[in-house]
Amino acid sequence: MSAPSPQILTVGSGAVGSLYSWRLASSAAVTVVCRSSYDIVTKQGFTMTTQKFGDATFHPDHVAKSVEEAVGLNNGRPFDFILVTLKALPLEYDVSKMIEPAVTRGKTTIVLIQNGLGIEEPIVQRFPDNPLISCAAYVKPGHIKMVIPNEHLVVGLYKPSKVDSSQQRQVFVDLLEKGNVDVDLTDDIEQLRWQKLFWNASYSSVCTILQTDTTGSKLAKNTLVNVIRDVARAANANGYEFDEQEQVDLMIGMTEGKAEGYKPSMLLDYERKQPMEVEVILGTALRRAKEKGVAVPYLETAYDLCTALNALNLRSKM
Template sequence: MAGPVDVLLVGFGAVGAMYAFILQRGGLARVSVVARSNYHVVKEHGIAISSRKYGDTKSWRPYRVFNSVAAALDRPYAFVVIATKALPDVGQKNSEVLAPLLSPSYAFPQPAYVIMQNGLGVENDLFHAADVASSGNPRVILASLYIMANLVDGGVQHEDVDRLIIGVCRKSSARENSADETALLEDFAALIRAGGSDAQVTHEIQGIKFSKNVWNAVFSSCATLARCGLSAFFQQPELEDQVTPIIRAMFHEVVAVGRALGYDETVIPTSAIDASIAETVFLNKRPGSRHKPSMLLDLELHQPLELDVILGDLIRRARILSVDIPRIETLYALLSVVQTQLISKPAQTAVTPKASHCPNCSLGIPDQCVLT
């Protein structure tokens, strides 16, 4: 890439703000941002970023700020990053959020799309839409994120971990990246690395995404259903003895789906189940532990949950493969009741930390721990 390239980032929460900051910090990208709910504040005052890794910036601003995708169609983009919540079941599909870019009225070549979202199947509708818009040559990058960042009082609090693993979505069943795919991935990774962050390229992003979703499917769902942080699960020995076997059984159910999908011990090691549970217990038994999974935070703010992409897609795959996961199906059914109530009521104003992404326990990825 010669000179700075234009990047459009959609979704200016904790993750979106940090990666906009990282991309622009490297000097290889001009970052335009679509900030919807916080547009006026960011436009007028920028956003405060407090980071153990990158230091404190009181009023950081991206290159440009827009309040909609439609307002940002004045130029070609090398990459379009979507960092919104993944909520296809409540009418927020990625292809609909990015529709102006995918329309024939967009006067420039189709960009490469980068999906920075939790869950499974988050790429499906966008990949199909990009396939149509690009006349059969879609370029869609899927990312697995490991970052510790909160939105607090309108600013971002970031610790010292921010890591991406990226791979391409493809039509074929090829297991290795082509030369063109490798070049595309390395081009985006170079932008991230220039900003001081870590980006790794893989040929097997689907397995890595599934591995990361194991923790979310169990611990995030249980905490949200119980409406309390995970420290409450493990502070009393008697309660821990009751809860832990159930959690372990849930982990085994999710891993069984992974096995049926073809993810072997090299992708999801069975030994990581107990290691993941043990580390989660250890971290949440510490005095003063206050971490809450982001799904629980969404519930506390009366905002829709990323339920379909964390549990719904998993269950659909299990049914196709005839894998019995009754505990996970129970979680999904009960949380669906909660989701219905959230959708029928207006969201509250966010005054507490939002979208916590804590590296705590990533199943199958050694030395990376993710609580999101």
């Protein structure tokens, strides 16, 4: 008798969630929580258009409007993995509380595929005995219909976790690779998250404040440089060893070489009048710098301005 398929719950039905749910479904049973898109996905599935994997219509095993409904649809079977692909918006909702009905204590592995720094902390606090895998995705998706030339997922461990999740990580990686996902491993996901912040904290904030793409952000190059330097100082105060000038040269060179005319997701959220990921891209790094007594004035200014823009933008939507 063959082993039962791993049971996976995906919370977040946007482009990243639907992409990785589709790939995992080749060797696992997948339930997807959809809120606004529930009726469409129930009737039509997800329309996937990718250069790497081809085109397909993906129908999950179950589609639910809420985590509670997903638990009921799974007929008492515990979930082996919960995949969280929601935007990281701690001021809008608590992911740990949201997924709690589907978590079997000590068994369910929680997988985070989200942007930003510090996203793991609420999960570890609420579920200290559960395995935790934290991932960084490198894709450029649209909405449900995607044209993706490539994708790349870094699957990492979160060092402050009390649970050794290496075994569960290998199981998850095996499932991804069966779906032809490109996977790299890291044993310190926070180091990678700091690395991603050099670009996200600088270009995302400057582009959003100026309401321009990466080409227009050159008009504020000094601010870009100083935010990158501030993030490096914050990271190094928290145990890392990033070279400030090296990161400045790397981020600016990479952007000018490969990302001219690009709009960061923070700016796109602002234009759509959606909540922006200010806290996890700017706020956590700022707080960690202050905890270590490190002055980061440019990062603090970027945080203050983006926080204000976010509040004003959401208020205008009401």
